[in-house]
Amino acid sequence: MTEEPLARIEQGDQSFEALFRRGYGAVYRLLYRVTGNASDAEDLAQDVFLQAARHWPPLWQDPGADAWLWRAASHTALNALRGERRRREREARVFQAEGPLQLIGERAADPAEIAARRAEQEAVRNTLRRLKPRESALLLLRHAGLSYAELAAALELQPSSIGTLLARAERQFKEKHHG
Numbered sequence: 001m002t003e004e005p006l007a008r009i010e011q012g013d014q015s016f017e018a019l020f021r022r023g024y025g026a027v028y029r030l031l032y033r034v035t036g037n038a039s040d041a042e043d044l045a046q047d048v049f050l051q052a053a054r055h056w057p058p059l060w061q062d063p064g065a066d067a068w069l070w071r072a073a074s075h076t077a078l079n080a081l082r083g084e085r086r087r088r089e090r091e092a093r094v095f096q097a098e099g100p101l102q103l104i105g106e107r108a109a110d111p112a113e114i115a116a117r118r119a120e121q122e123a124v125r126n127t128l129r130r131l132k133p134r135e136s137a138l139l140l141l142r143h144a145g146l147s148y149a150e151l152a153a154a155l156e157l158q159p160s161s162i163g164t165l166l167a168r169a170e171r172q173f174k175e176k177h178h179g
Contacts, residue, residue: 019060019069020049027073030144034077034128036121044080048072070146070154074137081129081136127177135169142166 027048032041051072052059059065128136134155141151151166152159 015060016053019065023066023069027069030073030140031077034140035080044076048076067153070141074141077140078133078136081125127173130176131172135172138166138169139173
């Protein structure tokens with residue numbers, strides 16, 4: 001690996017900037033859905049783009065760059081799910097030190113609704129952790145709005161198998177989530 005891509009970015013390489021502008025929002029939204037935390041999602045999205053910047057040959061010159069971004073984001077998201085226990089421990093320490101924090105939009109909402117929504121989000125995250133990595137990635141990326149063709153490219157699968165694999169992943173999710 002060479003530092004040449006980073007040097008070119010520092011000098012204003014417009015191709016990387018275009019890749020960043022095109023992909024950052026979608027990568028961030030996927031990571032936010034998984035982590036449920038804006039700060040963590042921003043940090044993880046920056047990690048994905050740092051990986052892209054260091055990729056050699058330059059990723060932004062590759063026609064498969066968008067698929068690479070989705071693959072990197074889904075792997076990063078799954079790693080974040082696996083590290084959820086550590087995150088919960090950090091949040092518990094902050095809560096004990098500073099008291100409860102609320103999102104601005106939640107301040108006027110019913111506390112019971114907020115608790116129910118957070119409990120369901122945590123249950124979904126726990127279920128995704130128990131699935132096979134490919135099943136979790138399929139569900140995450142489909143929920144992020146990727147088409148079957150984009151899913152196939154991002155996960156390096158045959159386009160003709162996406163429907164079957166997605167149906168199987170959804171079935172496994174339902175069994176583990178409600179079972």
